[in-house]
Amino acid sequence: MGRRGGEEDADDHDEAPEDRVLLLLRGAAAVAVAGLLVAGLLAPVAIGAGTVVARASSNVAVTAADVVDRDPAAASVITDTTGAPMAVIYRRYRLPVGPRGIAAPMRAAIVAIEDRRFCEHGGVDARGLARAVGTNAVAGTPFEGQGGSTITMQLVKNQRLYTLADGEQERRAATADTLGRKATEARLAHRVEQRLDKDEILTRYLDLVYFGRGAYGVEAAARTWFRTGAADLTVPQAALLAGMVRAPGTYDPVDHPRAARDRRGQVLAAMVDTGALTPARAAAAAAAPLGVVPDPSLPVEGCAGARPGTGFFCREVVDRLAAAGLDLATGGYTVRTTLDPEVTAAARAATRDAVGPDSDVANVTAVVAPDRGRRPVLALAANRTYGVDGDAGQSALPLTTAPLRGAGSVYKIFTAAAALEEGLVSPGSDLDVPEQYSSELAAGYTVENLGSYPDELTLREALATSPNTAFVELVDRIGSTAPIVDVARRLGLRTTLAAPGRHGRPLAERIGAAQASFTLGPDPTSPLDLANVAATVVADGTWCPPTLLGEVADRHGRPVTPPGAPCEQALAPDVAEELRSALSEDIEDGTAAGAADDAGWERSMIAKTGTTQRSASAAFLGATERYAGAVMTFATAGAEPVCTDPVRTCSDGDLTGGSVPADTWFDLMTPLHGGDEGRSEED
Secondary structure (H helix, E strand, O other): OOOOOHHHHHHHHOOOHHHHHHHHHHHHHHHHHHHHHHHHHHOOOOOHHHHHHHHHOOOHHHHHHHHHHOOOOEOEEEEOOOOOEEEEEOOOEEOOOOHHHOOHHHHHHHHHHHOOOOOOOOOOOHHHHHHHHHHHHHOOOOOOOOOOOOHHHHHHHHHHHHHHOOOHHHHHHHHOOOHHHHHHHHHHHHHHHHHOOHHHHHHHHHHHOEOOOOEEOHHHHHHHHHOOOHHHOOHHHHHHHHHHOOOOOOOOOOOOHHHHHHHHHHHHHHHHHOOOOOHHHHHHHHHOOOOOOOOOOOOOOOHHHOOOOOHHHHHHHHHHHHHOOOOHHHHOOEEEEOOOHHHHHHHHHHHHHHOOOOOOEEEEEEEEOOOOOOEEEEEEEEOOEEOOOOOOOEEOOOOOOOOOEEOHHHHHHHHHHHHHHOOOOOOOOEEEOOOEEEOOOOOOOEEEOOOOOOOEEEHHHHHHHOOHHHHHHHHHHHOOOHHHHHHHHHHOOHHHHHOEOOOOOEHHHHOOOOOHHHHHOOOEEOHHHHHHHHHHHHOOOEEOOEEOEEEEEOOOOOEOOOOOOOOEEOOOHHHHHHHHHHOOOHHHHOOOHHHHHHHOOOOOOEEEEEEOHHHOEEEEEEEOOOOEEEEEEEEOOOOOOOOOOOOOOOOOOOOOOOOHHHHHHHHHHHHHOOOOOOOOOOO
């Protein structure tokens, strides 16, 4: 290159003789150091640099195995049933994609600029290393930088730094500017090349290295900088990313566009030198704009950054997989869930239309498919967004799955099921309905009805209109609460009954044999449990564990889905059929009839409403042959809900299972059943 000014010429001509001697001595020292280093890499000796090499490499065999066998931390992606991502869980944003997921220009660019003799050496480019050490020694920094490091050596360095280092001391050792570190990397690189082919080494390197702005690996870099995948990188994009590896901050294309463009030009020129590009294609790529997004950023980590409407579902997936021992933040899993995007969109819209997201009232729904061999959860939705408690419209509570508030008279289903199972009643049997009733089983426990009722109702009519006295009297006929609790567990209240209360004991243990109030449902109940109860009844009494997982694969594509519990016959099919018949009139002449009429609902289904004291919470359970769902509406703080628009009929204690919860259920299910012909009960 030409001179830039006479002052520089004068400085060169005025160089003192002692300075020239110093440079010569420094160059000679560099040659000696380089020779010792290369000799030490190939055959350690007991003197000089060889001693350092031998000591630094004493545990190379074990560490080489770690380099090859240990996977770096990688992000896990959670998807819906279609494979569309809904959340990313990570400690370090890295998305390994393997050789087929990286475009050829990217592979050619990184080889050209970082290690153009990559395909020729065995892990250590002795000629390049000696040259680099000599050059750096002349500059007075013989071991700084990555000069002379091959891609394999860089893979070793980055693997030690990001995967193997345990603590700050080991991280410093992995990047220390010392002969020992360089020697260790070289010896490890030689061993790695004996175990992996070049294609695998290059792929692992590109999946590992840092590309700035928190993006580790080329797939994360492609998404962060260009909103594309590594498999689709163009020549200009690949050259830009390859140039950033040496110093991501220095060549940041947003903060330092000129430096990034110049560096990209160097990569393109190197690609011409290696034959990867023609000069014409390189010139065209050099003229292209940088093309990065204006504000490169990582996806929000965790379920708080989940796709709208999927945060609570995501939370339950993460919790279940963590309980199974899977670390999603580092494991690089792909989790295909059972979340149905159509059902989820309908559920989210229905819950938010009924109760605004900023209300003090939570409106939540769970939907499952009532299959007889499997029970996929299709949607878990709420009027709130999953996020930090305290922010308007957000909640970090597991609103859709945890037992937080009571379901009220929905629990009368369990009393009816126990009585049917013991042969005490049939759907058409008459029940006494006194205005007031004192339990014989639970001394001192007296209940009254809200509103007026006939003196007698059939079981079917009683479930539809929900008089309290008839069901407390039915508990007395059964003779114990224990069979009712047992059938509740079998039908689906597994989480609810196992959840510890304020005193640490599970609900199933706290409900005494004489606790007749159980039939009125005051105890906190999981919405997902309720949805599964409805599914069990529809599925001929077959209980299956509600599953949120379709397929789980590790970063190598191997299936690792935790096994689920087997399905069980919770009720005999004939008892389940009787229970379906007993639950068939709520939408005709019962507490949900108004909501069904408003929705224009004409399809046969099972249904039951419930409301707790002082309207602190309310619930609706319903199911067709296609979908089973439960909606719960409750105050998130205090004993009573504070209802504001657009909550309908939710003030002055008017919240009931037949109002907001039933409205939400029908708003959700009506579009999902659009075009279906209503089927008779016999169908």
